[in-house]
Amino acid sequence: xxxxxxxxxxDNNFESCIKCTICTVYCPVTAVNPDYPGPKxxxxxxxxxxxxxxxxxxxxxxYCLNCKRCEVACPNDVKIGDIIQAARIKYADHRPxxxxxxxxxxxxxxxxxxxxxxxxxxxxxxxxxxxxxxxVLKIDDxxxxxxxxxxxxxxxxxxxxxxxxxxxxxxVSYFHGCYVNYNYPQLGKDLVKVMNALGYGVRLLDRExxxxxxxIANRCIDEATRDGENNLRxxxxxxxxxxxxxxxxxxxxxTIRDEYPHLLHLDNSDIRDHMMLATLFIYxxxxxxxxxIAFRKDYKKKxxxxxxxxxxxxxxxxxxxxxxxxxxxxxxxxxxxxxxGIAGTYGFKKEYYEYSQAIGEPLxxxxxETGCDFVACDCETCKWQIEMSTHVPVxxxxxxxxxxxxxxxxxxxxxxxxx
Numbered sequence: 001x002x003x004x005x006x007x008x009x010x011d012n013n014f015e016s017c018i019k020c021t022i023c024t025v026y027c028p029v030t031a032v033n034p035d036y037p038g039p040k041x042x043x044x045x046x047x048x049x050x051x052x053x054x055x056x057x058x059x060x061x062x063y064c065l066n067c068k069r070c071e072v073a074c075p076n077d078v079k080i081g082d083i084i085q086a087a088r089i090k091y092a093d094h095r096p097x098x099x100x101x102x103x104x105x106x107x108x109x110x111x112x113x114x115x116x117x118x119x120x121x122x123x124x125x126x127x128x129x130x131x132x133x134x135x136v137l138k139i140d141d142x143x144x145x146x147x148x149x150x151x152x153x154x155x156x157x158x159x160x161x162x163x164x165x166x167x168x169x170x171x172v173s174y175f176h177g178c179y180v181n182y183n184y185p186q187l188g189k190d191l192v193k194v195m196n197a198l199g200y201g202v203r204l205l206d207r208e209x210x211x212x213x214x215x216i217a218n219r220c221i222d223e224a225t226r227d228g229e230n231n232l233r234x235x236x237x238x239x240x241x242x243x244x245x246x247x248x249x250x251x252x253x254x255t256i257r258d259e260y261p262h263l264l265h266l267d268n269s270d271i272r273d274h275m276m277l278a279t280l281f282i283y284x285x286x287x288x289x290x291x292x293i294a295f296r297k298d299y300k301k302k303x304x305x306x307x308x309x310x311x312x313x314x315x316x317x318x319x320x321x322x323x324x325x326x327x328x329x330x331x332x333x334x335x336x337x338x339x340x341g342i343a344g345t346y347g348f349k350k351e352y353y354e355y356s357q358a359i360g361e362p363l364x365x366x367x368x369e370t371g372c373d374f375v376a377c378d379c380e381t382c383k384w385q386i387e388m389s390t391h392v393p394v395x396x397x398x399x400x401x402x403x404x405x406x407x408x409x410x411x412x413x414x415x416x417x418x419x
Contacts, residue, residue, distance in 0.1 A: 110182030
C-alpha cells in the first residue's frame, strides 16, 4: 500500500493538504491584509487550479512574506510557502521593476556603496533623497536604510586576519553574506574572535556571492541560480578540504539549505548537512566536550531573544538560546514568537510598508515592555526592522558571545597540552 507521500504527484505535495486552515491562522499577513487570500487558498487550493489553467494565477500572491510560518504549522508538511513562491516565479507575467532589481542585487549595490560609504549613508538619511526614492522608485520614505561600512569584511579579513588563521590545526569556513561584508563587518570579526578562542581558524569561501534570497523574492531567478551554483561550488571545495561551513545568518543558511533545491532546483544534497549556523556548531563543540568556554565575570546584561521566521523553520532556536543562557551574567527573556514583518526587501517597498509595520507591531510592543538592554537575533533584516521600529539595539548571538567571552582564559582552556 502506497504512503500518502508516495501518492503525491507535485513537487511540493499539495495533495497532502487536508484543508484544516491552520496555516491561515498562523499567517502574519492574513491578520493585517484583507486582499491576501491566505496560504491555503494561495498555495495548495490555488495550485489545483493553476495546473489546469495558468490564468487562475492571482497577483495577490505577491503579498506572501515567504516567512514559512505556514509550513511550520502544517501537520502534513505541505510546502505551502514553496508552492506560492514557485507560482510567482512561473506565472507572474511582468518583469521585475528597476526598484526590485536594485534591491535584489545586494552585491552590486554593496560594492558601490562601500566605496563611498560616508556619502551614501549621509544621502540616504536626507528627506529630499527619501522623498525622491519614494516617488520615483516606490521605496517608502519611512524606511530607514542600514548603514554601509567603509571597509568591507573581506578586505579586513585579507589584511588583518587571513595569515593568522592558517596557524590553527582545525578550521571552519565562513559564509559571511552581504550584510557582514557590506554593512556590519563587526559580526564577522566577532565570529573570528570566538572561533579562534575555541581553537579554530576561520577561512573564507572562494568568491562567495549573495545567498540569493533577495533575488528569489524579487523573481530574478536566473541571477539567483547563477549565484547559487557559484556558492555550491565554493562550499563543496571547503567541505572537500575538511571544513564545516558556518553562517551567522539564519536566512542565508535557510536559503542555501532549503530554497536552493526547492525553488532554484539546485542539488545540494552532498553539502547540506555541512552548512550550519555558527551557534549550532559551537553548541555541539561544547556539548560534546570538544571545546570549553570561559566568560567575563563583569558581564551583566538583560537580553530578550527574538526567533526569526527562517530560524523557526530550521528548528535551530535551541542552539542560539542555549548559548545565551550559558553566559552567567545574562538575564534571558524569551519573546513570544512573532514575525517582525520586514521579510528582507518586502518592508522597503511602498505598497507593503504599512502591512510590514502592522505585522511587526505586536513584537515591537513586546520588546519595549521587557526593558531589555538589547535584543538578540540571528537575522540581519529582523535587526533592521526592530532597531528602526523600537530604537532598541539588536545583536547577533555570536556578537553577544564575543562581548561576554574571557578570551585569554578560553584560549588557555582549549590549548593542546604540551607533550
